[in-house]
Amino acid sequence: MSARTAVVKWTVIAALVAVAFVLPYVLGSYYVSLLSIALVAAILASSINVLAGNAGLVSLGHAGIAAAAGYGLAWAYRQGWDLWGQLGMALLMTVVASVLYGLISMRTRGISFLMVTLAAGMIVYGIAYRWSSVTGGTNGLPGIRRPAGIAEYWQFYFLVLLAFLIVTIALIVVGRSSFGLTLKGIRDSETRMVSLGYNVPLYKFGAMLVSGAVAGIAGVLAVWHSEFISPVAAGFQESAMSMIMVALGGIGTVLGPLVGAGLVVAFQHMLSSVFERWQTLLGVLFILSVIFAPQGIVGGVSDLVRRIRRRSGTPPREVLAVQFHPDPQHRDTSRKDK
C-alpha cells in the first residue's frame, strides 16, 4: 500500500466532487434538474444500501419512509407553517415511520424482512391513497414551494449535492464504527452474534433508524424538487426501483447507489424520449449485471481493475478494495493493513 495510490485516490475523488460542483455552470437547467433527481434517488438508494450492505437486510419498502417524510413536509407547508415547522413535521414523520418499520422488522431477516418491509410500504401507500382529506388522495398535494435560498434550480442542486456528500460520508463512518462492524457480524452469522451476547434485534432496530433518517432526507428533497407529492411516491414501484439501483450499482459499495441511480434516471428520463421500450432495456441491463457482475457495476469494475493491476505487476490496491469490495475476507485483510 503505497502513499502514491492514496494520493491518486484522493485526487480522483476531489476531481469528481469538483466536476459535480461545476456541472450547473455548463449544463442547461433541465439537465441540472435531472442531476438533482439522480442525486435524490441516490440518497434513497443509500438508505437501502446501508441496511443491505452492512446488515444484509434487503428492504422493499423504503419509499414508504421517504414518502412519510415528504407528506409531513407537504402537509405542514399547506398548513402555512414556517420552514422549521415543516422540517420538524418531516422529522417527526420520519421517526414515526422508521420506528414502526424497525419494530415490525427487528426480529426478521432474509425473505421475511423483505416481505415485512414490503407490507409496511404498502400500508403507507394505502394511507396516502385513502386518507384524502389530509393527503389529497390520488391528486396528491401540489403547489409546495421551496424556501427562499434554494428556490432556483441550481441552488437546489448544490443543496442536494451537499446532502449527498454528507450522507455518503456519514454512512462510511457508520459502516466502520463498532456499530457497523456488529451489523456485519450479524449479516455473516446471526447465531454466532446471539451466542456472543449481542442483542441482535436491537442492532437491527438501530440500523433501521439510521437508514430511515437517510430515507427521510431523500423524501424531503424529493418533495422540494417536484414541489408535489402523491401516493406514487410511497408505491411499490418506487421502492423496487431504489432496490434495483442498489443492486445494479453494487450492494455494499460506496458509489453503487450513485451509479445505479444515475443509470436508472438516465433510462427513465432521457432514453425514454427516444426509445419507447426503455423499461425492457433496463431489465436486460439488470439481468446482464446479475449474470456477469453479481456485485453490481461498481463491484465488477473494481474487480476488473484489480485483476488488470495484478497482471501488470502493480500490487493490488487494498484500500480501495475496502470500499468497493463487499467480500468480507477482503475487509479483514485490509483492516490488518491499517
Add this chain to the structure above:
Amino acid sequence: MIRKISAAAGVTLAAALVLTACAPSSGLSGGGEATDGPADTGQTFKIGVLAPMTSWAGAIGVDMQQGWDMFLADQGQEIGSFKIETVWEDTASDPDTALTKARKLVQEDHVDLVIGPVLASEGLVVGDYLTQAGVVNLAMTAADDLTQRLASPMVIRTGSFTASQMSFPVGDWASKQGYKTAATICVDYAFGWESCGGFVSAFTAAGGTVTNQLWYPGDASDLSSYVSQLGSLDVDVIFVGSAGGTDSSNFFRTASDFGLLTKTPIVSNCCTTDQAILEDVGDIALGQISGSFYAEGNDDPVVAGFVEQYESKFGVLPSLYSFAVYSTGQMVYDVLGKASGKPTGQALADAIRGVDLGSTIIGSGSLDEYGNPVGPVFIRQVVKRADGKLVNAVIETYDDVSQFWTFDPKAYLANPPFSQEFQQQ
C-alpha cells in the same frame, strides 16, 4: 500516467473552486424555471404532448397518437403562417416522470404549449409547473379541482370534461325516468368520488333519494360481494362510477351472472361503457345507459364522419382520447389560423379560452372563466350497429352543461371537493 491524471484533476479542482467562488453566470441567475433559451424560433409553433405510452395506461397513449396523426393528416402541418412541430413525451403513467418530461418540453424543446397529461394523478403537478413556467397547458384529465379550487390562468381543460360534469346529467335523466330511489357503486378514489358526487347531487336536486353508496378499491378483482349487496337492495336505479378498466368489465360480468342486469336498471359514468369494455364483455352490455361528452355512435354528421374516417384508417373505433386530442388540435388551429404574430403565454391562453366549441367536433359550447368546457353531455345507450359492433348511441343531449351543473359556482367552490364523506352539493 498517474502524475498526468493527478495534474489534470488538480487543474479541474482549482477551476471548480474559482467558478464556485464567482457569482453565478448569467445562464444561472436568469429566468430560473422559465424558458431561458431562444423561445421564438421564427414561425414554427411547437406543441409538446405528454401521454402515457408505457406502463398500465399505455393504451391511452396509442389512442392519442393515432388521433393526433389523423388530425395532422386532415388539417395539415401548417396553419396560417405557422408550421406545426409536435414533440411527444412518455409520462410512463407516473406523476414524477410527467413533471420531468414537462420540464424537458419547456426547458429543452422550448415548446409553445403542452397538450396533456391524461391521468388525474399527473394533471395537477404538471399544471402547477407549467403555470410557473408561463406555458399554456391544454389538459386532458378529468380531475375536478384542476379547473375549480386549483384553477390556473394557464391551464385549460380542452381534452375532457370534469368527472362530475359528465354524471350530473345522468342523475337528472334518471330522475326524469321516474326513478325515486337510487344506490351507487363507485371506485374508491378521486375519480370515483367525483363521478358519484355528480350523480348524487343532480339526482337529489331533482327530488330523488340515494339510499346506499358502495365503494370498491381500485384494484379489486372480484366484485361479487358488492354486486350481491346491490342485488339485495330495493332501489329503482343503480349508478356505476367505474374507472373504466377491468373493474368495469368485472362489474358487468358479475352483475350478469347474479341477475342484477335484469333486476334493476343501471346507469353509469363516462367510462364504464367505453369501447374497450364493450369489446371485452360483448352483448351483456347491450342497452346500458351512460353519460359522456363523446359517443362513437353519435349520428351527428361531423362526429359520424370523424368516426368513419378513423375506423377506415386504423381499423378500430376511436376512443375518447383520440376524440379529445383531435378536438384539442382544432381549438389550437382555430387560434393560430387567426393570429398574425405568434401567440404565447397568457395571450395564447386567453385566445384559446375564446374559442367557440361549435367549430370543433365537440359540437357546441364555450370555455368558462375557469378554463373548463361548457358543452353538450350525451346520455348514451349501448346498441348494436348493422355490422354487429356495439357502440354508444345518443338517446338524449344535455346542451351547455357547466362543471357546476345548476349550482352557484361560488357556493360550489366553497364546499370541499367530492369525497366519500361529501357527495351532495
